[in-house]
Amino acid sequence: MDRFDEKSKNSIVEQCIISLADGDMSAMDLLYETIKKDVYAFALSKVCDKFEADDILHDTFIRIYENAKLYNPMGRPMAWIFTIEINLINRYFQIKSRNVTYDEEIMVNTASNDSGNSNSSLDLEDMQKLLSQLNEFEREVIMLHIVSDLKFREIADQLDKPLSTVLSKYNRAMKKLQKILKEDKS
Amino acid sequence: MKKKQIKKLINQVFDNETPFMLEKIKEDCKLVKQVEPIKTELLETKEKKTPSFYRRLVLGGVMACVLALGIAIGNISPEKIVHAKETTIYLDVNPSIEIQIDKNQRIIECIPNNDEAVKILTNISLKGVEIDTALYAIVGSMYVNGYLNTDTNSILVSVDSLKDNESILLDDISKQIDQVFQDNEYMECSIIAQKVNSDELKEKADDLDISVGKMHLVEKLIYSSDLYSSNNLEELAKMSIHELNVIYQSLNEENKSEDVITGTLSGFIDKEQAIVQVLEHINQEITDVINYEIMTIYHYDINNNPHMVYFISMKLKNEFARKYYIVDCLTGEMLSEDIIKDWFEKFYYFGTN
Numbered sequence: 001m002d003r004f005d006e007k008s009k010n011s012i013v014e015q016c017i018i019s020l021a022d023g024d025m026s027a028m029d030l031l032y033e034t035i036k037k038d039v040y041a042f043a044l045s046k047v048c049d050k051f052e053a054d055d056i057l058h059d060t061f062i063r064i065y066e067n068a069k070l071y072n073p074m075g076r077p078m079a080w081i082f083t084i085e086i087n088l089i090n091r092y093f094q095i096k097s098r099n100v101t102y103d104e105e106i107m108v109n110t111a112s113n114d115s116g117n118s119n120s121s122l123d124l125e126d127m128q129k130l131l132s133q134l135n136e137f138e139r140e141v142i143m144l145h146i147v148s149d150l151k152f153r154e155i156a157d158q159l160d161k162p163l164s165t166v167l168s169k170y171n172r173a174m175k176k177l178q179k180i181l182k183e184d185k186s
Numbered sequence: 187m188k189k190k191q192i193k194k195l196i197n198q199v200f201d202n203e204t205p206f207m208l209e210k211i212k213e214d215c216k217l218v219k220q221v222e223p224i225k226t227e228l229l230e231t232k233e234k235k236t237p238s239f240y241r242r243l244v245l246g247g248v249m250a251c252v253l254a255l256g257i258a259i260g261n262i263s264p265e266k267i268v269h270a271k272e273t274t275i276y277l278d279v280n281p282s283i284e285i286q287i288d289k290n291q292r293i294i295e296c297i298p299n300n301d302e303a304v305k306i307l308t309n310i311s312l313k314g315v316e317i318d319t320a321l322y323a324i325v326g327s328m329y330v331n332g333y334l335n336t337d338t339n340s341i342l343v344s345v346d347s348l349k350d351n352e353s354i355l356l357d358d359i360s361k362q363i364d365q366v367f368q369d370n371e372y373m374e375c376s377i378i379a380q381k382v383n384s385d386e387l388k389e390k391a392d393d394l395d396i397s398v399g400k401m402h403l404v405e406k407l408i409y410s411s412d413l414y415s416s417n418n419l420e421e422l423a424k425m426s427i428h429e430l431n432v433i434y435q436s437l438n439e440e441n442k443s444e445d446v447i448t449g450t451l452s453g454f455i456d457k458e459q460a461i462v463q464v465l466e467h468i469n470q471e472i473t474d475v476i477n478y479e480i481m482t483i484y485h486y487d488i489n490n491n492p493h494m495v496y497f498i499s500m501k502l503k504n505e506f507a508r509k510y511y512i513v514d515c516l517t518g519e520m521l522s523e524d525i526i527k528d529w530f531e532k533f534y535y536f537g538t539n
């Protein structure tokens with residue numbers, strides 16, 4: 001996506017939120033089509049579970065609708081949306097820490113034991129396994145940069161980390177992915 | 187697999203696999219009542235208490251405890267018997283501290299070499315304390331006083347010993363300092379430990395008002411790097427240890443072979459990251475680049491202090507002329523772009539000139 005597209009995406013998203021605030025439910029169609037991938041990829045990078053990511057995707061859009069009237073148009077709607085999503089994810093982790101004994105290590109181990117993927121095309125399960133070999137921060141940076149097309153500076157602002165850290169994590173994560181995919185191929 | 191292909195692959199997966207739940211969302215929205223704004227105060231303009239704030243608070247607390255422990259041990263320890271000076275350790279962050287220890291590795295004296303070091307050592311009595319405890323307290327005090335942070339730390343340790351145990355000491359002290367940072371997973375630090383001869387360096391160091399350790403590092407950079415000569419002595423002396431470390435890391439291994447290098451140098455971007463930053467900024471991929479050159483140089487900020495930048499010249503497939511960019515080594519910020527070389531040479535100093 002080039003910079004023009006990115007600007008146009010931001011203005012589409014912003015306009016959709018404003019329309020939702022005005023009660024125009026049809027704006028949800030365009031909003032969903034425009035940002036579903038961003039929201040879903042970020043959720044999956046954080047929770048590493050397809051079903052939980054589905055729920056977070058659903059709940060994020062509900063929260064966007066619920067809070068649309070509180071949105072202040074400033075040209076950065078994705079930052080607002082990711083803030084909503086991060087809050088939902090944090091709540092998910094709070095609940096999980098009380099109720100569930102799910103361990104991310106299990107997923108990492110499963111992934112590392114699993115081999116033989118053809119990486120010319122992957123499905124979501126493969127992607128989950130691939131991403132589970134990165135740490136949480138690396139996954140976030142990868143998703144926000146590659147899928148959501150955020151600039152590194154925007155990611156640094158969003159995640160409240162220094163730009164240099166974001167850049168270094170991104171490079172490290174890409175190298176890891178290259179290595180894993182290369183090993184898988186061989 | 188190239189990075190571009192990985193990007194494409196990841197995007198493909200999410201294009202194909204993101205679930206379609208629009209209808210359910212729209213149905214469920216009907217059950218939700220929209221929140222009405224009470225006043226104009228808005229969600230994202232609320233001041234966030236960021237995780238890093240809490241993190242710093244917690245770290246500050248931990249470090250303060252460590253510092254208090256150091257003070258307590260220093261003041262209360264009944265065992266303060268020290269012997270004659272055997273080794274001098276110079277600790278440089280920007281606070282510069284000279285630590286004299288005896289054969290039992292107990293502190294004889296800690297001497298602050300600059301005003302920042304005076305602040306670090308205020309209220310700490312370390313006489314008679316073992317070096318590992320003292321290092322914990324000093325590093326703790328540096329953190330509490332804001333000279334160390336969570337991301338951009340470099341410590342220079344220089345050892346001048348009467349005995350032939352310098353190499354072991356270098357190793358020990360590096361490990362002890364590294365342990366302080368290992369104990370706190372949020373903090374990263376790069377440590378350079380080197381042997382020095384105080385007698386040879388003292389006069390030159392005093393002239394430049396820097397420590398013996400920093401003087402030795404600066405000289406090493408001048409002798410080992412093609413980019414710097416003795417003309418650059420004063421500029422290099424003005425740089426922070428972290429910036430000097432950035433240059434030091436780019437030296438050949440043989441020039442660093444006597445030193446002990448521990449930890450991770452973070453808080454600056456490496457050359458590859460600088461290229462990524464430029465490409466990101468101009469919205470190009472590495473495949474669009476025919477060739478590029480990158481070098482680490484320094485330039486003067488508005489306060490006339492030198493600091494490190496990457497100077498990048500790049501030939502792109504779709505551009506007729508070669509482009510020049512300047513990226514800050516520490517922040518990754520693009521300082522100048524698409525500049526012409528003549529203009530650049532007027533304002534930026536090349537170490538090779």
